[in-house]
Amino acid sequence: xxxxxQYCQPHEHAMSRRKMLGVIGGTAGFGSLLQPAVAEAIAKKxxxxxxxxxxxxxxxxxxxxxxxxxxxxxxxxxxxxxVPGIHFSELMPxxxxxxxxxxxxxxxxxxxxxxxxxxxxxQRGDPLNRGxxxxxxxxxxxxxxxxxxxxxxxxxxxKPGNGGFIHHEAGFLGAKYGALALGDGxxxxxxxxxxxxxxxxDAARQALREKANERFTAYRGAAEIDAxxxxxxxxxxxxxxxxxxxDSGLAPRDRERYGQHPLGRHILRARGLLEAGVRFVKVSSHxxxxxxxxxxxxxxxxxxxxxxxxxxxxxxxxRGMLDDVLxxxxxxxxxxxxxxxxLGRDHxxxxxxxxxxxxxxxxxxxxxxxxxDGAFVDDEGYDIGDLFHTIFTVLGINPxxxxxxxxxxxxxxxxxxxxxxKELML
Amino acid sequence: MQRPLAIAIMAFCxxxxxxxxxxxxxxxxxxxxxxxxxxADGPLAARSDDAEFLRRVTLDFVGHIPTADSVRAFxxxxxxxxxxxxxxxxxxxxxxxxxxxxxxSVMMLERQDLGKVPDEDWLKYLHQSLQGAPRWNExxxxxxxxxxxxxxxxxxxxxxxxxxxxxxxxIGRLLLGMDLECARCxxxxxxxxxxxxxxxxLFAYVNQTKLSEPHAVDKQVYFVESLATEKVEFESVFVNxxxxxxxxxxxxxxxxxPKFEKxxxxxRPAADGMPAVPKFRPRERLADDLTSKSNAYFVxxxxxxxxxxxxxxxxxxxxxxxxxxxxxxxxxxxxxxxxEFVAHEFDLKWLLREIASSESYQRSSRLxxxxxxxxxxxxxxxxxxxxxxxxxxxxxxxxxGNLAQVxxxxxxxxxxxxxxxxxGYFTGTNKDLPQSLDEIRAIxxxxxxxxxxxxxxDFSPGLNKSLFLMxxxxxxxxxxxHGGNLVSQLGKENAAExxxxxxxxxxxxxxxxxxxxxxxxxxxxxNTARRDAALGDLVWAxxxxxxxxxNH
Numbered sequence: 001x002x003x004x005x006q007y008c009q010p011h012e013h014a015m016s017r018r019k020m021l022g023v024i025g026g027t028a029g030f031g032s033l034l035q036p037a038v039a040e041a042i043a044k045k046x047x048x049x050x051x052x053x054x055x056x057x058x059x060x061x062x063x064x065x066x067x068x069x070x071x072x073x074x075x076x077x078x079x080x081x082x083v084p085g086i087h088f089s090e091l092m093p094x095x096x097x098x099x100x101x102x103x104x105x106x107x108x109x110x111x112x113x114x115x116x117x118x119x120x121x122x123q124r125g126d127p128l129n130r131g132x133x134x135x136x137x138x139x140x141x142x143x144x145x146x147x148x149x150x151x152x153x154x155x156x157x158x159k160p161g162n163g164g165f166i167h168h169e170a171g172f173l174g175a176k177y178g179a180l181a182l183g184d185g186x187x188x189x190x191x192x193x194x195x196x197x198x199x200x201x202d203a204a205r206q207a208l209r210e211k212a213n214e215r216f217t218a219y220r221g222a223a224e225i226d227a228x229x230x231x232x233x234x235x236x237x238x239x240x241x242x243x244x245x246x247d248s249g250l251a252p253r254d255r256e257r258y259g260q261h262p263l264g265r266h267i268l269r270a271r272g273l274l275e276a277g278v279r280f281v282k283v284s285s286h287x288x289x290x291x292x293x294x295x296x297x298x299x300x301x302x303x304x305x306x307x308x309x310x311x312x313x314x315x316x317x318x319r320g321m322l323d324d325v326l327x328x329x330x331x332x333x334x335x336x337x338x339x340x341x342x343l344g345r346d347h348x349x350x351x352x353x354x355x356x357x358x359x360x361x362x363x364x365x366x367x368x369x370x371x372x373d374g375a376f377v378d379d380e381g382y383d384i385g386d387l388f389h390t391i392f393t394v395l396g397i398n399p400x401x402x403x404x405x406x407x408x409x410x411x412x413x414x415x416x417x418x419x420x421x422k423e424l425m426l
Numbered sequence: 427m428q429r430p431l432a433i434a435i436m437a438f439c440x441x442x443x444x445x446x447x448x449x450x451x452x453x454x455x456x457x458x459x460x461x462x463x464x465x466a467d468g469p470l471a472a473r474s475d476d477a478e479f480l481r482r483v484t485l486d487f488v489g490h491i492p493t494a495d496s497v498r499a500f501x502x503x504x505x506x507x508x509x510x511x512x513x514x515x516x517x518x519x520x521x522x523x524x525x526x527x528x529x530x531s532v533m534m535l536e537r538q539d540l541g542k543v544p545d546e547d548w549l550k551y552l553h554q555s556l557q558g559a560p561r562w563n564e565x566x567x568x569x570x571x572x573x574x575x576x577x578x579x580x581x582x583x584x585x586x587x588x589x590x591x592x593x594x595x596x597i598g599r600l601l602l603g604m605d606l607e608c609a610r611c612x613x614x615x616x617x618x619x620x621x622x623x624x625x626x627x628l629f630a631y632v633n634q635t636k637l638s639e640p641h642a643v644d645k646q647v648y649f650v651e652s653l654a655t656e657k658v659e660f661e662s663v664f665v666n667x668x669x670x671x672x673x674x675x676x677x678x679x680x681x682x683x684p685k686f687e688k689x690x691x692x693x694r695p696a697a698d699g700m701p702a703v704p705k706f707r708p709r710e711r712l713a714d715d716l717t718s719k720s721n722a723y724f725v726x727x728x729x730x731x732x733x734x735x736x737x738x739x740x741x742x743x744x745x746x747x748x749x750x751x752x753x754x755x756x757x758x759x760x761x762x763x764x765x766e767f768v769a770h771e772f773d774l775k776w777l778l779r780e781i782a783s784s785e786s787y788q789r790s791s792r793l794x795x796x797x798x799x800x801x802x803x804x805x806x807x808x809x810x811x812x813x814x815x816x817x818x819x820x821x822x823x824x825x826x827g828n829l830a831q832v833x834x835x836x837x838x839x840x841x842x843x844x845x846x847x848x849x850g851y852f853t854g855t856n857k858d859l860p861q862s863l864d865e866i867r868a869i870x871x872x873x874x875x876x877x878x879x880x881x882x883x884d885f886s887p888g889l890n891k892s893l894f895l896m897x898x899x900x901x902x903x904x905x906x907x908h909g910g911n912l913v914s915q916l917g918k919e920n921a922a923e924x925x926x927x928x929x930x931x932x933x934x935x936x937x938x939x940x941x942x943x944x945x946x947x948x949x950x951x952x953n954t955a956r957r958d959a960a961l962g963d964l965v966w967a968x969x970x971x972x973x974x975x976x977n978h
Contacts, residue, residue: 131610153889162849165890167877175877176888189854190893194902201959202896208949208967215941216973219792221799225810228887228972235892408616409608 045324046148047359047395049141050270050312051282052329053123054305056115056289057352059335059345061374062089062298063305064104064353070373072337074295083364091302094310095355100364101313101322102357103424107368109381110333110349115289118332118349124171125388127415132406133171137391138280140413142170142177143404144397149277151237152244153180156273157282158266163188172406179282184262185269187245191238206232244276245269258308267308271315274325288331292342305329313357326359326394337375351377354387360394360426367423385418393420454766454777455784461759462786462805469794471807476501477936478978479509479788485813485977486736486782487516489525491821494931501937513782517775520557527552528816529735534569534600537871537878540586542637542647543579551580556774562728563717563772566601571713574648585649588637594629601716602676603727603748612662619749622662627674630658631681631712634704642699653691653704654683673708675715676723681708719768723748729763729777730754734883736781738809738977739802745883755803791978811977814882815874819867822969825933827912828904835862848872859900866900887975895970905962916961922947925961933968 059074061067066078066089078087081099088096095102111126112118124134135143142154156179157166163183170177180188193202210229217225243249250268258264263285270281285304290297309329316322334352335345351370357363369378392399392414399420403410452460463470474482480500484492492500500508516522527549539545555565572582586592591610598606606614606625614620634651641648657670674680684706692702716724727748734740741754741763754760763777770776781787791808793800800806813821823829846865850856852872860866873894876882895901907914912932919925926946930938938946946964953960968974 131607162853164849164852165888175880178877183853186853188890188893189852190890190897192854193897194899196902201956201963204949204953205963205966208945208963209970211945212967212971212973216971220807220810220978221793225972225976228892228975231887231889231892232896232970234889235896238889238893407605407608408614410615 046277046279047145048148048274048278048321048325049137049280049359049391049395050267050274050325050327051137051280052267052270052305052309052327053282053284054288054329054331055119055284055286057331057333057335057347058288058302058305059290059294059298060106060351060353061335061337061345062091062295063302064088064092064355065106065370065374066090067372067374070337072339072373072375074298074339076295076298083366086364086366089302091298092306094306098310098313101317102327102355103362103365103367104353104355105368105382105387105421105424106351106353106366106370106374107377107381108334108349108352108354108384108387109377110352110384113333113347113349115332115347118347122330122332122384123169125414126384127412128417130409130411132411135171135173135177136169137388138179138282139170139173139177141280141395143173144392144402144413145279145395148279151234151241152276152278153238154279155179155282156278156280157181157284158185158269158273159282159284160184160262160286173404182245182269185245185247185266187242191242191245193239206236241276244272244278254311257311259304261304263304264308267312271312274316274321275319290335291340291344291346294335294339294343294345309355316358322358324359326361326391327357328354328391329356330354337373351375351381356390356424361424362426365424367421382421383415383418385415386421388414389418389420390424394425453783454762454780457762458759458781458784458786461756461762462784465756465759466804466806468797468800468804468806471790471792471794471800473785474788474790474808476508478790480512481935482808482977483509483513483516483782485817485821487513487525487778488519488521489528489814489817489820490521491824492935493824494928494935497931497935509788510783513779517779523553523556526556529814530556530565532814532882533731533735534584536881537875538586539878541583542574542587543583547580548583560774561772562732562767562774563719563724566724567713567717570597570716571710572649574646582649585635588635588649590629590632590635593632593635594625597628597632597712597716598625599746601727602723603730603742603746604676604723605746612664617747617749617751619751622660623669623671623674624676626658626660626669627671627676627680630671631673631708631715633658634707635709638700640699648700649709650701651704651707651709652701654706654708657683673711675721678715678721681711681715722764725764725768726760728772729767730760732774732777733763733781736778736787737805738811739805743803745881755805808978812887813975813977815870816867817977818874818975819870821974822901822904825912825969825974826904826965827910827915827932831909831911832861832863832866859903869900892970901966901969902962905965907958907961912965913958913961916965917958922950925950929964929968933965934971934973 061072061074062076066076066087067073068076068078077090079090079093079096081088081096083099086099088099110122112121120136123136125137127134138155138157145154147154155177159181161183163181163186165178165188166181167175167178169179209232213225213229247265247269254268255265258268263283266283266285270283273281288301309327313322313327316325316327331354333347333349336348338346340346351374368380368382370376371378389399392402397413399414402413404413405411477497480492480497484490500512505511530552531549568578568581569584572578572585574582595607598604604620604624606620606628608614609620609622609625611622613622634654635649636652638648638650640646657672659668659670661668672680672683686705691704693705694703696702715721719725726742730740730742730748731745734743734745741756741760742748742752743755767777786805787808789805789808791810793807802809820829823832846858846860847856848865848868851858851860851869860869874891904911905913907917912929916925916928919928923943926938926943929946930936930942949964950957950960953963
């Protein structure tokens with residue numbers, strides 16, 4: 001028979017953390033350090049992730065790593081941040097004020113200069129080739145940690161354009177680990193009960209359906225049939241929570257703070273989903289591929305991430321969530337030092353920057369030494385596999401021990417040749 | 427290293443051939459029942475009642491649920507051989523060819539949009555092949571051998587766009603029951619029988635095959651084979667040392683790559699922009715070798731998949747895990763089916779008829795009295811199977827009485843020649859309803875099918891499917907009274923008894939029992955002020971019931 005346990009234990013990591021807390025709480029010696037009530041409160045705090053994906057590649061020179069005196073500088077100044085000695089581009093005034101809450105890596109050195117292969121490669125963590133399609137980060141976390149709230153899908157993706165149930169990111173894990181995608185932040189249309197059916201009428205027809213199912217199940221093995229009933233329960237639970245997809249309750253002040261552009265609205269929507277208990281939220285944004293007119297485009301684009309990212313980190317911090325929610329801002333690569341003839345910057349995987357915050361990531365750290373002009377890594381660069389090791393580690397998943405099981409084969413969840421970035425972690 | 431393995435597998439495959447065969451005069455269906463009963467670890471479920479059988483066999487053979495009238499007629503028919511007559515009638519129907527074209531297409535392509543052949547041409551080709559007396563080995567042979575010329579063209583769809591590794595994997599999985607994906611890079615880590623050499627032996631049959639440049643005259647692309655001169659080289663990622671293989675089936679002899687005098691390699695020179703045609707064409711050789719009677723892997727995989735399509739579970743299961751560590755649930759039955767399928771020249775309809783005629787197929791899905799559960803692999807009760815997306819659509823349309831209306835639509839008159847905006851339908855920006863069967867089918871496939879490239883074997887009733895059935899505008903539109911549909915028919919009846927009977931016959935293909943009669947009467951009485959809506963609720967509840975969504 002095929003191994004019935006097709007994957008590595010679904011929620012073993014979350015479970016083991018809870019178990020561990022139980023043990024610590026009840027053991028003499030540690031018992032006095034950790035009150036049961038405190039242990040319970042910690043155990044309830046599920047780790048969550050918000051991945052903000054700037055598709056096309058944001059310029060590090062116009063954001064995280066301004067070098068106004070270098071030969072590759074653009075027209076923008078650098079500004080001081082809340083951390084002495086650290087400067088960001090003047091296009092990031094909001095984020096500069098919260099620099100003490102986040103970390104920046106300035107020496108990402110990755111392998112792929114193409115969008116079409118780079119996007120999947122980065123979002124899969126560039127694992128060693130095992131001849132299978134690895135899951136993207138959101139599907140991987142959905143698999144490894146399961147839903148944080150059983151009534152909500154573990155992986156929601158807020159994207160421009162259309163939404164729906166998007167399976168391909170799940171790779172070999174299988175369709176159910178795919179994303180529920182909210183096109184332009186909106187839920188799929190079928191989450192809404194049409195106006196023609198009142199709540200009472202809906203309840204009445206559901207009761208009829210349930211009774212029919214009870215009669216059918218009475219003479220049959222129940223387990224497989226239960227799955228149908230469960231799917232209606234889940235559908236009804238999600239419909240009951242559809243307020244989390246609804247913009248109307250948002251304070252005008254919040255809309256202002258996050259920005260009245262799609263990325264701002266979508267990151268604000270992400271905040272709501274994280275508060276509601278969604279395990280992994282991806283927000284993606286297009287148009288960062290500035291081969292031409294990089295500086296005008298950056299002037300328009302960078303504020304669109306600056307403002308809502310800073311607002312999100314502040315809000316999570318204020319709500320006491322930042323210690324358990326990991327926020328990542330990244331692209332598939334950075335942009336070239338050399339400014340091309342169209343005043344653009346081209347693709348540059350050799351040395352680029354990204355930012356992280358929360359969930360065991362240091363506050364106020366900037367790591368990585370580059371050459372003075374920022375073009376290359378000076379000593380040690382970090383590959384995407386290193387970032388994945390770091391992400392898994394801060395989420396409480398041991399990237400060396402946790403394995404996927406696929407067709408009887410144990411597969412590493414992250415590139416074996418990489419390691420977690422200690423300098424980033426608390 | 428390869429020989430002992432091959433011999434071992436040969437021994438495994440043919441283990442019981444001498445021990446089991448059909449006794450003189452015993453039809454295969456009888457032998458099936460005998461072998462299933464022999465393996466049973468407890469009581470067998472009762473025979474299905476006529477309504478259960480009628481619905482099951484109609485779905486399996488023609489992809490429809492029976493009409494209310496045909497349920498009445500079948501239940502009222504007192505002839506002793508009415509079940510076998512029904513099986514024969516369904517197998518001869520044109521709708522059989524249509525349904526099985528769909529099922530086999532989904533099995534072979536897994537809904538991937540492959541290659542250059544339009545779906546309609548491929549389905550039409552399958553449809554034509556399935557009329558008359560289709561022979562499965564010949565159908566598969568055509569799919570592999572096709573170069574795309576003339577009448578052969580639609581069959582080449584299976585070859586896709588010429589991705590040789592996809593083809594190697596699909597041939598292993600779909601035609602030999604071997605999921606060799608892992609064996610591309612090393613011997614399979616958990617299946618001892620599967621070696622890297624198996625993968626590369628298959629690969630060597632197709633590694634000369636590719637799509638041509640467009641033909642100089644007709645501008646079409648064709649599958650061509652380049653000249654094979656060397657064996658294929660491979661190396662395990664775990665073990666150093668290069669290995670070599672020519673074309674080789676898992677249990678077969680390696681095909682030698684012939685050496686020709688220089689200038690003698692080709693049968694035809696290059697012409698019309700097409701490359702020269704070599705004398706040695708391994709893919710054409712594969713088409714013959716793979717589908718030959720002596721290829722036990724192909725034969726056993728074939729009967730296993732056909733058995734699965736009717737019984738809901740392969741004798742070897744999962745279907746692509748046929749190896750010694752995962753033996754069939756009923757080894758002797760597997761041997762017998764394989765032997766008899768060969769003896770009947772791969773006659774697909776013959777095998778379907780024999781399986782469907784067995785008591786094992788015709789058993790009820792209700793558990794035997796006093797039994798709480800049975801192992802699916804015992805076949806002691808009929809297994810529940812999800813309707814395919816196409817079956818579900820047709821069943822909903824027929825049950826709700828909207829089939830004729832939809833079938834009458836040609837294109838979408840509202841949209842003119844514009845293509846229906848399906849994405850917009852799912853996001854709410856498109857407020858129109860799809861009109862034609864093609865448009866509606868595409869919406870059902872998107873909602874209920876597995877994603878492209880995933881085998882439709884296991885089925886999960888997902889959240890989005892239930893949301894669709896609950897809230898889709900089209901479904902709700904079909905439950906409003908119009909055009910003589912079921913709700914409008916029910917609305918014209920006065921007696922609750924007649925309503926309940928018509929409702930249950932139309933939707934669940936059976937008569938209601940007393941409790942169900944009372945429930946319908948009670949619901950209508952409680953909702954006199956919204957009678958049409960209440961009738962819609964009653965139909966909806968049954969359409970969404972597990973009984974309806976399963977072939978049981």
